[in-house]
Amino acid sequence: MNEMDASLVFCSHCHQYLPRRTVYDHKSLSSSARKRVKRDCISSDSDDSDTGSQLINTDSLVHEDQPSDNVQEYEDANFYESSSSETECDVSADPIIWDDVDIRAIEQDILATEPHPLPVQRNVMDSVKSLVFWVLCSICVFQCIHFWSNKAVEHILMLFKVVFEILGTHSEYCAAVATAFPTTLYMLRKIVRLDRDNFTKYVVCPLCTHIYTYDSVVYEVNGRKFAHKCTNIVFACRSFAEKCSSMKGKRGKQACGSPHVREVTLSSSEKVYYPLKVYCFNGVINPLTNLLKRVAFSASCEKWRDRQVRRNQLADIYDGSIWKQFINYKGQPFLSEKHTFGVILNVDWFQPFERRCDISIGVIYLVILNLPRAIRFKKENVILVGIIPALSKEPASLNHFLKPLVSELKALWRGIDLDVHENGKLHSKRVRLALLCAACDIPAARKLCGFLGHGAKMGCSFCKKAFQGSAGLMNYSGFNTETWQPRTRQEHLKYAKQAEKANSITLKNKIESGYGYRYTELLELDYFDSVKFCVVDPMHNLFLGSAKKLFTHWVDSEILLRKDLQKISDRINSMLVPSDIGHLPSSIASNYGKFTAQEWKNWVLIYSMYALNGVLPLDHLRVWQTFVLACKHVCQPCISQTNIEVAHGLFVKFGSAVQNLYGEHFVTPNMHLHCHIKDSVLNFGSIYGFWLFSFERYNGILGDFPNNKHSIEIQLMRKFNTLTFAYDNCPDTDDEMGNMVMKLCLGVSGDSLKSRFTPDILDLLKAPSDKVSDVNPKLWSNLSLASWGHEPLVLLTMDPILRRNLLSAYSVMYKDNTLNSSKVGAMCKKFGSLYWNEELLGSAEKIRTCRSSFILATWSDDNTLISVNDKDVKLGKIRFFILHSLDIEGKYVDHIFAVVDWFKTTDAISIKYLPPLNCLASK
Numbered sequence: 001m002n003e004m005d006a007s008l009v010f011c012s013h014c015h016q017y018l019p020r021r022t023v024y025d026h027k028s029l030s031s032s033a034r035k036r037v038k039r040d041c042i043s044s045d046s047d048d049s050d051t052g053s054q055l056i057n058t059d060s061l062v063h064e065d066q067p068s069d070n071v072q073e074y075e076d077a078n079f080y081e082s083s084s085s086e087t088e089c090d091v092s093a094d095p096i097i098w099d100d101v102d103i104r105a106i107e108q109d110i111l112a113t114e115p116h117p118l119p120v121q122r123n124v125m126d127s128v129k130s131l132v133f134w135v136l137c138s139i140c141v142f143q144c145i146h147f148w149s150n151k152a153v154e155h156i157l158m159l160f161k162v163v164f165e166i167l168g169t170h171s172e173y174c175a176a177v178a179t180a181f182p183t184t185l186y187m188l189r190k191i192v193r194l195d196r197d198n199f200t201k202y203v204v205c206p207l208c209t210h211i212y213t214y215d216s217v218v219y220e221v222n223g224r225k226f227a228h229k230c231t232n233i234v235f236a237c238r239s240f241a242e243k244c245s246s247m248k249g250k251r252g253k254q255a256c257g258s259p260h261v262r263e264v265t266l267s268s269s270e271k272v273y274y275p276l277k278v279y280c281f282n283g284v285i286n287p288l289t290n291l292l293k294r295v296a297f298s299a300s301c302e303k304w305r306d307r308q309v310r311r312n313q314l315a316d317i318y319d320g321s322i323w324k325q326f327i328n329y330k331g332q333p334f335l336s337e338k339h340t341f342g343v344i345l346n347v348d349w350f351q352p353f354e355r356r357c358d359i360s361i362g363v364i365y366l367v368i369l370n371l372p373r374a375i376r377f378k379k380e381n382v383i384l385v386g387i388i389p390a391l392s393k394e395p396a397s398l399n400h401f402l403k404p405l406v407s408e409l410k411a412l413w414r415g416i417d418l419d420v421h422e423n424g425k426l427h428s429k430r431v432r433l434a435l436l437c438a439a440c441d442i443p444a445a446r447k448l449c450g451f452l453g454h455g456a457k458m459g460c461s462f463c464k465k466a467f468q469g470s471a472g473l474m475n476y477s478g479f480n481t482e483t484w485q486p487r488t489r490q491e492h493l494k495y496a497k498q499a500e501k502a503n504s505i506t507l508k509n510k511i512e513s514g515y516g517y518r519y520t521e522l523l524e525l526d527y528f529d530s531v532k533f534c535v536v537d538p539m540h541n542l543f544l545g546s547a548k549k550l551f552t553h554w555v556d557s558e559i560l561l562r563k564d565l566q567k568i569s570d571r572i573n574s575m576l577v578p579s580d581i582g583h584l585p586s587s588i589a590s591n592y593g594k595f596t597a598q599e600w601k602n603w604v605l606i607y608s609m610y611a612l613n614g615v616l617p618l619d620h621l622r623v624w625q626t627f628v629l630a631c632k633h634v635c636q637p638c639i640s641q642t643n644i645e646v647a648h649g650l651f652v653k654f655g656s657a658v659q660n661l662y663g664e665h666f667v668t669p670n671m672h673l674h675c676h677i678k679d680s681v682l683n684f685g686s687i688y689g690f691w692l693f694s695f696e697r698y699n700g701i702l703g704d705f706p707n708n709k710h711s712i713e714i715q716l717m718r719k720f721n722t723l724t725f726a727y728d729n730c731p732d733t734d735d736e737m738g739n740m741v742m743k744l745c746l747g748v749s750g751d752s753l754k755s756r757f758t759p760d761i762l763d764l765l766k767a768p769s770d771k772v773s774d775v776n777p778k779l780w781s782n783l784s785l786a787s788w789g790h791e792p793l794v795l796l797t798m799d800p801i802l803r804r805n806l807l808s809a810y811s812v813m814y815k816d817n818t819l820n821s822s823k824v825g826a827m828c829k830k831f832g833s834l835y836w837n838e839e840l841l842g843s844a845e846k847i848r849t850c851r852s853s854f855i856l857a858t859w860s861d862d863n864t865l866i867s868v869n870d871k872d873v874k875l876g877k878i879r880f881f882i883l884h885s886l887d888i889e890g891k892y893v894d895h896i897f898a899v900v901d902w903f904k905t906t907d908a909i910s911i912k913y914l915p916p917l918n919c920l921a922s923k
Contacts, residue, residue: 003659013582049558097403109866128176135160136182136192137725144723149706157183194725197719200288204277205230207258209395211279211403212459216259218273225265225274230256235505241902253503270922277389279401280717284343284408284433285384285416290728291368292420292431298618299422301370304339315638317342317369320684322436322532329333329434329527338431339420342369343578344437344690347384347444349394352712360387361713364405365695369436377694379701384720389714398447402521409435409525432527435525438533439690441540443667443898449534454669461534462487462676476672477664479655484675489529492517535680536673537831539691542631543600550624551592551603553662554616571611579851581606581842595694604631623661625914626654632916634677637688648678770813772859772866776835780813781893785837793829793883806897810886829883834896841898843878853878860902876900 025516105650113465143153161181168175182188189196211231233253261273291297303590304318316325326342327335334340344367349360364385367376375381388401395401412433419426438445442454451461455471460465463484469475502508512518522528531643554560560568577583584599584607585591586655609628612621629648633643651674659667677687684690705719803849807824810816832846842849856873859866879899885892905918913919 002582002720022465048537055229058554123259128173128180131177132180132862133192136188139188140192140194140722140725144705144719147704147706149277152354152891153185153188154183157181157185157188189807192725194722196721198721199280199282199717201275201714202279202281202404203260203275203708204279204389204400205232205256205258205260206391208232208234208256209391209397209400210256211400214275217275225271225273227259227261230260235508239538247322258569261921277388277391278711279474280713281404282386282717282721283386284383284405284412285367285418288341288412288419288431290724291381291383292418292729293426296423298339298420300372300375301341301368301898302653303372304370309638312641313638314640314644314681314685315372316685317437317689318346319684320682321686322683323369326434326436326527327364334434337432339431340430342434342436343367343383343433344369344439345435345448346438346692346695347398347440347448348692348695348699349388349444350703351717352703352707353709356709357392360394361390362394363402364388364401365698367694369689373689377696380724382694382698384698384717387717389713392727394443396447397518397520399519399521402448406521406524409433412526413525435522435526436533437535437684437690439535439692440694441537441692445534447536448522449530450492450518450523451530451534452512452516452518456513456516458513459669460516460672462531462536462673464516464678465672473665475664475667476669477655477659477667479652479675479677480660481652487516487531489531491515492530493523496520496523503577505684531893532679532683535684537690538635538677538687539597539601539675539693539696541677542635543604544597545668546627546674547600547604548595549668549670550627550658553666554620555589559617559620560615562589567615568611569578572607575607575610576851576854577606579842579849580855601635604628609914613911613913613917619661621914623657623915625655626650626657630654630674634681637686639681639686643679644678651675651677651886775813777814781888781895783894783896787835788831788833791831792893793831796828796882797832798826798828798882801910802899806884807865809897813831814888823887825885831881831883834881834898839880841881843880843898846879855898855900857900860900874902877903 013230022773031822139156142148143150148156161178161183164174164178164181168178178688188194201214203214203217204211204463208230216228218225220226234256235253260277263271264274265271270637292777304316307316307318307539309315309319314320323335323342327333333676336343345365346365347362348365349362351360353359364387366383366385368381368383369376371381385405386401388395388398399422415430415432417428418431420429420431421427440448445451446453446461449461452459454460455474457466457468457474458465459474463486465476465478465484465910467476495517496513499508499511499517500519500832504512519642520530522530555565565588569586571583572588575583581602582598584595584603605628609625612624616624629651630647631646633639655667655671655674657819658671681687681689689810701723702716702720705716707715801827807819807821810824811819832843833849833852834841840849840852841855842852844853855876855878857876858873860874860876878898879901882899883896884895884897886895
């Protein structure tokens with residue numbers, strides 16, 4: 001950590017170190033003026049009250065953590081009008097007055113900022129500097145994790161200051177800490193070098209969505225500032241004329257002419273121009289630079305090279321055809337070399353306000369596919385590329401927002417030099433990156449990859465099947481997949497460029513509707529295949545799509561009556577499922593419309609076949625059974641070629657069955673896309689590598705951040721940058737203070753963050769899928785992933801049967817038939833629950849964890865003993881756990897075993913239920 005800037009001096013007014021000019025200004029102020037400066041320092045500099053525009057730093061406006069009746073009035077008067085685009089364009093250009101806003105707040109929102117200096121006193125001990133730095137880092141992280149308001153953080157800072165001052169009366173060390181400790185968010189961020197505004201803010205035209213830098217919009221003449229209107233060339237059609245009065249009566253290509261900034265009068269009577277809409281662009285290069293500087297990040301990205309997967313198995317993205325194609329792309333090495341990365345892109349919209357359904361903002365995410373799947377989608381490894389502002393409606397094209405991203409992707413494809421942390425040091429390496437996958441819901445995927453919406457005649461992005469009918473009444477039936485002609489990248493390039501060069505809106509629409517292609521900025525990437533790289537998202541397609549559609553139809557058509565829904569609810573509530581799965585809402589009749597994607601997934605794969613048996617008419621249940629079986633085959637962490645083909649056949653059968661039972665017009669675009677899931681799995685491996693559950697969770701995280709409903713895009717980008725700040729500044733292993741604090745705020749130490757997934761641990765995680773005879777014997781005593789918390793261990797004398805079974809297990813595990821009872825002691829320690837790789841395993845003896853006592857496990861033979869070659873999965877219930885020590889070459893080594901009661905299939909009962917249900921009884 002660097003030392004304090006020599007230009008900083010102690011301010012007796014603020015009781016902290018500040019720049020000399022600030023201290024001088026403070027001394028020259030009157031008593032009343034001092035109070036106002038102090039208020040501005042706390043509210044304006046702290047986080048713009050995290051206004052994203054610092055326009056909430058006055059007493060007359062509401063803070064983000066204080067509900068007020070003025071919130072609605074404030075929204076309506078400024079940025080989130082839910083009226084038409086015409087009102088948005090014409091009215092927003094009128095000047096308004098912000099009489100309590102400082103010019104510095106405006107400049108921080110619209111201009112680039114320099115990194116903050118690091119003001120730490122020169123003569124303070126290193127341990128004091130380290131303590132202050134890491135405590136402040138932890139406060140930043142806690143604010144984002146626990147959604148603290150800025151005012152709450154400032155109170156916490158003041159509390160720390162007072163506590164250290166009191167302790168300082170008895171300790172010089174604490175006195176030094178108190179002197180260096182800040183009391184405002186502004187100074188906190190300067191000390192920890194938290195630059196929340198390390199991203200580009202583009203001015204967005206609210207009519208045509210073209211983006212500009214602020215300097216290109218606002219210009220100065222003779223000391224006065226003026227603003228350009230939008231100069232983007234668009235087709236002057238009727239829809240544009242309705243939104244902007246300057247377009248009325250014009251035809252052909254015209255300049256948009258819409259205003260994109262508004263005049264604001266500040267308290268000093270100074271007039272400035274503030275953007276109507278702001279696009280926050282974080283990019284790829286800056287976040288990637290921070291990721292590569294993390295200890296062991298680069299090493300984690302190389303672990304995929306040492307994977308071992310059985311033949312015809314697709315366990316992850318690396319087993320798909322696209323990744324293999326880029327190992328050597330067109331004869332030139334790419335992924336085969338170190339420091340080359342593949343990424344997945346997601347675009348989505350969500351509503352940041354609970355009570356404003358008319359406002360949606362867009363987010364663009366990137367994830368590094370080289371990372372192991374276990375850590376790939378963790379929030380600290382996600383790149384938030386940009387936040388698209390709330391417009392009157394979602395934009396028809398994303399090209400303007402994608403342009404700066406594509407520019408960076410081109411540079412990364414050619415290669416740029418970045419610092420990479422390897423062998424304990426930073427080394428400059430040539431880094432390359434390619435966009436290999438685009439995973440979105442249907443509307444976003446079509447905008448992103450350049451296809452027509454699903455309501456068009458050529459509405460499929462994978463094949464050229466023409467759907468019949470008119471808008472809103474399209475017929476998506478027909479499941480003869482052999483007649484579906486696939487699309488190609490060459491055709492997309494050809495017709496998209498023809499449409500883009502069309503000299504009239506009529507010709508452009510004719511080309512697009514005739515061939516189903518649109519221009520997308522991603523086509524500027526030479527390697528990007530818009531057809532193959534765009535996947536079908538199983539989360540939206542299967543669970544939020546067909547599953548929800550069918551259940552809603554059964555209820556609306558009274559195929560399921562009120563009493564039937566009550567019976568289904570009773571069956572669901574009677575089921576005992578592991579705690580990590582979770583129950584569905586108690587009353588399915590009133591809550592099914594609010595099911596999350598995860599709850600629909602659980603309904604399909606776990607609850608539905610049992611709950612619907614004997615309730616849903618048999619012909620409908622048979623159709624549903626086909627769908628459930630298909631989902632079970634395809635929703636596997638590791639999927640075989642056989643499962644892919646079986647699932648594809650079942651999806652085709654399901655579509656045909658729905659068409660025959662419910663009619664042709666009941667078939668949806670999702671049901672058509674079921675038949676293209678096979679292509680996505682073959683291209684990208686198991687669906688666990690690209691479905692959107694993780695990305696949807698990030699939308700929830702962003703939506704939960706406190707805000708004041710003003711310039712929400714800037715606020716969310718700042719909050720997300722703060723959230724990843726601690727991981728980008730993870731302490732070195734020898735930084736004792738940093739490791740202690742990071743362990744407190746992140747739950748693990750800095751050293752654990754770096755080395756969690758060692759080769760031994762990865763082998764340990766993979767062991768359950770192997771035969772017992774194939775497991776490395778040294779793994780049996782590796783307890784690094786096991787923990788029983790603070791539960792007391794009870795000494796137990798094993799009965800002869802348990803001791804004999806334990807001896808048999810040791811003999812198989814260590815391949816030693818000479819083991820006898822003299823080496824296997826009769827004493828062990830018993831306990832009721834175990835955390836394995838952070839997953840809770842319960843037992844029958846501990847009531848609170850009984851739900852987590854049921855397991856599916858391999859290695860057990862029909863006699864309940866460990867088998868050398870048996871890999872069949874069996875159902876069991878854990879009775880309890882034991883900790884036992886075995887004498888190995890004169891040294892006692894601890895082992896953990898689960899004592900399990902196994903179940904066997906009961907055909908007599910199973911005949912009452914349709915597959916995939918099986919009935920089992922205790923042995």
